[in-house]
Amino acid sequence: MKTALIIEDHPDSMVLISRLLEKWGYRTIGAGTGREGIELALQNRADFIILDIQLPDMDGTEVLRSIRAKLGHDTPVIAITSYAMSGDRERLLAAGCDGYIEKPIDPELVLSQIRDVIGEEHEDTDR
Amino acid sequence: MFWRRGIRYKLAIALWGVAIIAFAAAGLALVLFENLTLERRVGQIMEPYAQLVSVGTEAAVAFEDPGRAQEILNTLRTNPQLSKAEIFLRDGRLLARYSGRSKEASLPPSLKPDGVYLNHNNAELLQSLQDGAHLRLVMSLNELNRQTQEILWKFALGMFVLLVTITLALRAALQKTIIDPISTLVKTVEQVRTRADYSRRVPASGVDEVGRLGQSFNAMMGVIQEREGDLRRLTLFQRTILDNAAYGIISTTTEGIVSSFNRAAEHLLGYPAEEVVGKLTPVCWHDQEEISRRALQLSEELGETVAPGFEVFAVRLRRNLPEENEWTYIRKDGTRMPVLLSVTALQGASGQITGFVGLAYDLTERKQAEARYRALFENAVDGIFQTTPSGRFIDANPALARMLGYTSARELMACVTDIPQQLYAWPEHRAEISHLMEERGVVEAFETRLYRKDGSSIWVSVNGRAVCNGSGAILYWEGITEDITERKKAEEELNRYKTHLETLVQERTVQLEQANVRLQEMDRLKSMFIASTSHELRTPLNAIIGFTGMTLQGLSGELNEEQHDNLARVYRSAKHLLALITDIIDISKIEAGKISIFPEEFPLEELVDEAIAIVTPQLQKKGLSLERELPATLNMYADRKRLFQCLVNLLSNAAKFTEKGRIIVAARENDGSIELSVTDSGIGIAERDLPRLFKPFERLESHLRVRAGGTGLGLYLTAKLVADILRGTISVQSREGEGSTFTLSLPRDLRRVPEPPDLVREGGGTP
Numbered sequence: 006m007k008t009a010l011i012i013e014d015h016p017d018s019m020v021l022i023s024r025l026l027e028k029w030g031y032r033t034i035g036a037g038t039g040r041e042g043i044e045l046a047l048q049n050r051a052d053f054i055i056l057d058i059q060l061p062d063m064d065g066t067e068v069l070r071s072i073r074a075k076l077g078h079d080t081p082v083i084a085i086t087s088y089a090m091s092g093d094r095e096r097l098l099a100a101g102c103d104g105y106i107e108k109p110i111d112p113e114l115v116l117s118q119i120r121d122v123i124g125e126e127h128e129d130t131d132r
Numbered sequence: 133m134f135w136r137r138g139i140r141y142k143l144a145i146a147l148w149g150v151a152i153i154a155f156a157a158a159g160l161a162l163v164l165f166e167n168l169t170l171e172r173r174v175g176q177i178m179e180p181y182a183q184l185v186s187v188g189t190e191a192a193v194a195f196e197d198p199g200r201a202q203e204i205l206n207t208l209r210t211n212p213q214l215s216k217a218e219i220f221l222r223d224g225r226l227l228a229r230y231s232g233r234s235k236e237a238s239l240p241p242s243l244k245p246d247g248v249y250l251n252h253n254n255a256e257l258l259q260s261l262q263d264g265a266h267l268r269l270v271m272s273l274n275e276l277n278r279q280t281q282e283i284l285w286k287f288a289l290g291m292f293v294l295l296v297t298i299t300l301a302l303r304a305a306l307q308k309t310i311i312d313p314i315s316t317l318v319k320t321v322e323q324v325r326t327r328a329d330y331s332r333r334v335p336a337s338g339v340d341e342v343g344r345l346g347q348s349f350n351a352m353m354g355v356i357q358e359r360e361g362d363l364r365r366l367t368l369f370q371r372t373i374l375d376n377a378a379y380g381i382i383s384t385t386t387e388g389i390v391s392s393f394n395r396a397a398e399h400l401l402g403y404p405a406e407e408v409v410g411k412l413t414p415v416c417w418h419d420q421e422e423i424s425r426r427a428l429q430l431s432e433e434l435g436e437t438v439a440p441g442f443e444v445f446a447v448r449l450r451r452n453l454p455e456e457n458e459w460t461y462i463r464k465d466g467t468r469m470p471v472l473l474s475v476t477a478l479q480g481a482s483g484q485i486t487g488f489v490g491l492a493y494d495l496t497e498r499k500q501a502e503a504r505y506r507a508l509f510e511n512a513v514d515g516i517f518q519t520t521p522s523g524r525f526i527d528a529n530p531a532l533a534r535m536l537g538y539t540s541a542r543e544l545m546a547c548v549t550d551i552p553q554q555l556y557a558w559p560e561h562r563a564e565i566s567h568l569m570e571e572r573g574v575v576e577a578f579e580t581r582l583y584r585k586d587g588s589s590i591w592v593s594v595n596g597r598a599v600c601n602g603s604g605a606i607l608y609w610e611g612i613t614e615d616i617t618e619r620k621k622a623e624e625e626l627n628r629y630k631t632h633l634e635t636l637v638q639e640r641t642v643q644l645e646q647a648n649v650r651l652q653e654m655d656r657l658k659s660m661f662i663a664s665t666s667h668e669l670r671t672p673l674n675a676i677i678g679f680t681g682m683t684l685q686g687l688s689g690e691l692n693e694e695q696h697d698n699l700a701r702v703y704r705s706a707k708h709l710l711a712l713i714t715d716i717i718d719i720s721k722i723e724a725g726k727i728s729i730f731p732e733e734f735p736l737e738e739l740v741d742e743a744i745a746i747v748t749p750q751l752q753k754k755g756l757s758l759e760r761e762l763p764a765t766l767n768m769y770a771d772r773k774r775l776f777q778c779l780v781n782l783l784s785n786a787a788k789f790t791e792k793g794r795i796i797v798a799a800r801e802n803d804g805s806i807e808l809s810v811t812d813s814g815i816g817i818a819e820r821d822l823p824r825l826f827k828p829f830e831r832l833e834s835h836l837r838v839r840a841g842g843t844g845l846g847l848y849l850t851a852k853l854v855a856d857i858l859r860g861t862i863s864v865q866s867r868e869g870e871g872s873t874f875t876l877s878l879p880r881d882l883r884r885v886p887e888p889p890d891l892v893r894e895g896g897g898t899p
Binding site: 015017018021024025028087094095108109110111112113 | 666670671672673674675677678679681682684685687710730732773
């Protein structure tokens with residue numbers, strides 16, 4: 006069972022993503038701030054990280070850079086943006102993201118998006 | 133009588149005279165010659181006979197034999213001219229004697245010496261013989277005289293014929309070479325004289341005096357003809373001038389009798405020339421009173437009595453003074469007119485006056501103009517002046533006097549003798565005007581203050597010019613002075629208002645600047661508000677959509693049909709609301725100019741396929757087919773996300789408003805631009821709706837609208853994105869009931885499109 010670290014300040018979003026991942030059979034760890042997220046990332050050796058770009062204490066790209074600096078490129082990081090601005094995608098990919106999800110999270114699509122990034126076979130084709 | 137005859141006659145007389153004289157002289161010479169040679173000729177005839185006798189009678193004398201001597205002497209008969217021969221012995225006795233004719237008494241021998249002696253009609257030869265004897269031979273001259281006469285006759289006849297021939301030949305020659313040319317010349321000259329025909333010429337050849345005379349005559353005629361032509365032209369010229377001159381030209385004799393009167397004069401005075409030529413002026417057209425006044429005036433001026441007649445025009449000219457005056461002319465019809473009459477004396481070669489010419493110019497119009505100008509001058513509202521540069525009035529009009537507080541222009545001109553000091557409140561202004569006059573010759577709207585008579589002052593505006601003579605020296609100034617005191621007051625008033633207004637404007641500007649700062653602050657706050665709204669409105673919606681979606685997927689347990697339906701409606705509404713918010717945020721950002729452009733290079737085909745994928749579920753639900761007509765490899769450089777947004781918008785609109793048929797996505801490149809079109813076979817758009825198509829919340833009055841759904845901002849936002857972000861245009865072609873085609877015309881490469889200055893391309897991240 007793979008473990009996902011979810012760095013997300015908004016409780017509803019946190020719950021939604023955690024629940025969805027758990028339903029699909031992943032273990033989740035949650036972090037409400039950027040610092041906590043970096044800390045947990047270093048401690049727990051998550052298989053992949055879901056990172057909200059808008060965090061109260063730090064900018065998401067900062068968090069990403071810290072994690073990349075310490076863990077290297079082994080752990081895929083999937084960014085979540087509140088409203089995908091043109092340029093966000095480029096900015097995030099340039100900062101070292103492996104993929105990104107736009108809010109609102111569509112339960113019908115998000116699983117396949119994550120699986121694409123972390124390199125898992127699609128188990129189903131539900132939409 | 134002789135002297136009056138022609139040259140031909142005189143020459144004939146002369147020739148004949150010379151011939152006669154020659155004839156006489158020759159005759160005389162011949163006679164003279166014959167006489168002179170007579171003695172020698174007689175000697176030549178007689179001496180051989182004497183010699184013969186002398187030798188023959190030698191013995192007879194010696195022996196005093198008369199028979200022998202007689203024999204000898206008788207041989208002389210052979211020459212009948214010898215009339216007598218006698219031989220005398222020394223003692224004077226006659227030895228022998230021969231006589232040809234009669235028994236003439238023998239004369240005793242004279243004691244003359246030997247030789248030939250001529251008598252009246254015979255010649256006598258005496259020769260001494262031997263022993264003192266003498267021979268005396270007498271010869272008759274009749275024969276010789278007859279011979280001489282014969283010779284003379286022959287000579288006279290020959291001479292006569294010769295002389296006549298010579299004279300006739302000479303006459304003929306003279307006739308041809310001298311007389312005929314001269315007669316022709318004379319005839320020609322007479323013709324020229326009588327007919328004044330200067331074109332005649334004489335035949336003139338040869339180099340002798342007659343030839344040269346003819347040539348000179350012809351040359352002279354040439355010159356005369358030329359002069360004649362010149363004279364004719366000059367006369368014509370004069371005639372033309374006189375006939376067409378604008379001036380009346382009247383010439384008179386020294387006594388004042390009119391000798392010519394040109395057309396202008398006829399026109400001027402109304403008299404025909406033939407009516408006045410030959411009459412004494414001043415006759416009909418001068419005012420006698422005026423002449424008398426002028427006579428008095430001239431008498432006074434010249435210190436001698438001038439009669440009131442023609443002398444008033446001539447007296448000054450006789451003293452080499454010019455004569456030009458204004459007169460009143462009385463026309464034939466009695467009307468009067470002012471004229472300027474200028475009289476000139478005509479002078480002969482020696483300087484004596486031979487006549488007068490008067491030029492009369494009609495002054496009526498000038499007088500009228502002067503009167504008009506005077507009226508203007510007198511009645512003008514503005515002051516008009518003429519002053520010397522040094523500051524004295526030459527003329528001023530009543531308005532100027534009034535303006536300066538004087539009762540009349542005369543008073544003004546009498547009182548003010550130093551304009552700079554007496555009139556100018558600032559005399560340096562007068563100096564400035566003086567400078568301007570010298571530099572530029574004009575002064576325009578020069579404003580200054582002048583003192584009035586009572587010491588008060590007025591503001592005036594001076595417009596003037598310098599009047600110069602031919603060489604450019606200033607004679608005087610003239611111009612107009614306008615009283616602008618009232619205007620100045622108004623200007624001052626206006627200035628006060630202006631100053632006040634400026635203060636107000638400044639205050640208001642400060643207020644506005646403050647307001648502007650506040651507005652900018654508010655704008656910033658609005659932007660911040662929109663940014664936070666974006667986030668804040670969407671966060672709860674994200675939760676709603678997320679959880680509803682999760683539940684609808686059955687991840688939280690099975691739902692019954694009604695629960696599923698309810699949740700599905702919540703889900704759709706939430707999605708709609710999200711779309712609406714997203715559109716509003718986009719539009720407000722575009723309108724605020726805050727949107728950023730993120731161009732990149734991408735294959736168009738890939739983008740189109742992604743957009744098609746988004747609408748595929750909708751199409752499948754309705755059973756619509758989709759065709760794409762795309763060039764295989766076409767890359768674009770543009771804001772991919774925004775183009776994607778536009779294309780999805782157009783495709784979902786097409787899907788929304790089409791119930792059956794197909795949708796075509798087509799793209800083609802044309803000279804650096806790409807035309808991307810979406811065609812449907814849907815309901816189409818009524819023509820009346822087309823203008824409202826790209827406006828916000830303009831959902832069209834379509835029977836399908838209830839079912840269509842959508843934010844109502846889609847096309848508005850699309851058009852804005854196309855124009856502001858993609859830098860292209862959007863157009864639509866549609867027919868109600870048949871379908872629509874939306875076409876985006878976009879630059880293939882945004883880098884090749886000039887940048888509008890107010891758009892930010894990069895930077896500006898998430899709001």
